[in-house]
Amino acid sequence: MPSNPRMPLWLDLLRTLHPPCGVLLVGAGDGASPWVQRLMQWETRHVTLVEGDETQFRHLHGHVPERHGWQLRQEVVAAEATSVTYHQANLSLESGLLEPESLRSIWPHLATRLTSTRRATTLEALMRECDAPPNWLVVDCLPALALLQGAAERLQGVEVIAARVLLGTDPLTAGPAGQQALQAWLETQGFRYLEAESERHPAIGHALFVRDTPARLRETVERLAEATRHQHQMTAEWVALQMHSADQAETARAEIARLTEAHTAAEALARAQQQHIEQLQHAAAQAAAQAATEATTTQRAHADEIARLTKAQEAADKLAADRHRLITQLRQAAIQADTTATAQARAHADEVARLTEAHTAAEALARAQQQHIEQLQYAATQAAAQATTEATTTQRAHADEIARLTKAQEAADKLAADRHRLITQLRQAAVQADTTATAQARAHADEVARLERASQKAEQEANRPRGDADIDDLIHDISAYFTERSLTYVDVGAYVGDVFLKLAGSRQIKIREAHLYEPNPTSYQTLTTKLESCRLPTLHAYHLAVGAQPALLHFNAAQSMTRVVEPEPGSPQVSNTFTAQSVSLDEQARLFTDQKINLLKIDVEGRELDVLTGATELLQAQRIDMLYIEVGFNCHGTQQSYFADIDRFLQDKGYRVFRVYEQMNEWTEDSPLLRRCNVAYMSERFARANPSKLTRRLRTLQEELDRLKSASTPPLTPALP
Missing domain, CATH: 3.40.50.150 (Vaccinia Virus protein VP39)
Known part of the structure; x- marks a missing residue:
């Protein structure tokens, strides 16, 4: 552009x-x-x-x-x-x-x-x-x-x-x-x-x-002036010579007529050139006004986009502040509950200590009363032994005193038993209260920890790299450019086929044929199993790698990532390694209908530039309409290809960025810096053939037509009697 x-x-x-x-x-x-x-x-x-x-x-x-x-x-x-x-x-x-x-x-x-x-x-x-x-x-x-x-x-x-x-x-x-x-x-x-x-x-x-039309006009006027001077000179000579013969007079008149006609033509040319200059100036003024109007419209659109992004940022900041305030409140509630439980436990302990002292005092009183009774019994026995002859009234008084003291002993024993039972109950209540308070404090602490874990999990989930099959936005964005058209899809690094199955299951995209490449034997076996349920007759899966040229490559597999490695001579075989034959897309193009690709997806863990190099002829001829490729933004990284290298290579072949997806920060280091994203590229030839506004308008009209067809179709419901 x-x-x-x-x-x-x-x-x-x-x-x-x-x-x-x-x-x-x-x-x-x-x-x-x-x-x-x-x-x-x-x-x-x-x-x-x-x-x-x-x-x-x-x-x-x-x-x-x-x-x-x-x-x-x-x-x-x-x-x-x-x-x-x-x-x-x-x-x-x-x-x-x-x-x-x-x-x-x-x-x-x-x-x-x-x-x-x-x-x-x-x-x-x-x-x-x-x-x-x-x-x-x-x-x-x-x-x-x-x-x-x-x-x-x-x-x-x-x-x-x-x-x-x-x-x-x-x-x-x-x-x-x-x-x-x-x-x-x-x-x-x-x-x-x-x-x-x-x-x-x-x-x-x-x-x-x-x-420069004015300069040419000036040159014409000068030639006209020269012709006029020449005409005057010829006229003077003709008059001086007086035309000795009729032939000479006729020749002079013809020359004068020719020069007069040239003069008239020069004047007409001057007027036409002047009108041409005025048209050019008027058109230039209109072009400048139109460019100024387009620039103003673009600036307004940029201002609206900045305002929308600012509002979205403010909403995200408010959500983060609310979450931080909730966690703080829960932590304060847990601390307050812990403090309350500690205070209750101390109060119970003080009550137990007080009751223990009361019990000790009651036991001391009971022992003193028992000693007093024994002393009285002993004194009574001595008195009975020494005064057997005392009066019956004195014996009865002693008996009454003994009975009274016996009842007092029984009451003291009952009081001691009641106090002991009460102290036991209070101790059990204190232990139960302490257990309950501890359980509540633990429950509050567990709740706070659960909320913190949930928050951290939510942050990690928000920052976690999303799967390859999460391409709903891409499907929505490109569907308008393939309305009523079936496309040829090529997937380099198909893994287990999730991206293809997502495309094939979409109602917005129609796939005419598909070619899926996967070098990992385990992933390839899973891929072929999943594809058995797909009824597309022109679906092809290849147990091959794709690169710059045919070669035998060594790979190391780690879960969903399969990467090329360079084995050292004489080194022992390492587990999870395998070899696969590599081919180039330029070589494989003979297998594609019209030797053309409508949508090419590449995910090869850092080898994207090798795949593109092997597709140089396809890219140079712009026989690939759109590419969906993973790039990285750390020039020292090895897991993704560096964006600047990919962009420079594709722009040199006439491809420009169409959309950016899956923007992911350095989540492993909790850094806000951009780690990777998926970029959709579109060829300039395809872009010129599909203007943006016209394409969106056609899709809107198609959706409206489908809606009208659906509304005009009578419902298939049985008639009620």
């Missing part, structure tokens, strides 16, 4: 004002560039596509169908027709006559992979050999200035020029590959600069130039 929204508007305007009768494109690449796609969309009749790289030219032949009036030529273009050094860079887009190392200041990792000596042709020669003289010229390579200078004489018939240049303030932009030098030279050739847009790299882009 262009970084400058005004560039497409300028191109559509220029296409109206200066229809591309003939187009010469130097640096056509593999045919997937926006320039080639735009010319195909415009249905331009006469186009010449030129590419110097042999591999890119081969892909160009595959991408561009045969069209009447279109020519494809493998040529290296230079300022002069001579032998030149051609540099093949590690990034195919930068291959050409310019040394890749000269761009190191803006592209540090760019380097030359291979150099070769090639015979070059010139831009002038190509323009001369075109079926129709080109009025549009696109130079999509560096440096464009040298190529254009070699065709200066042929530029008179060109109306629009687009050239690849260096942008920005880097010192390189002042050189022959920069925009400044190209703009200065083209102004001397009668062209005016309109707009520039950057590529994915902000320092490289395309500059757009158009034939």
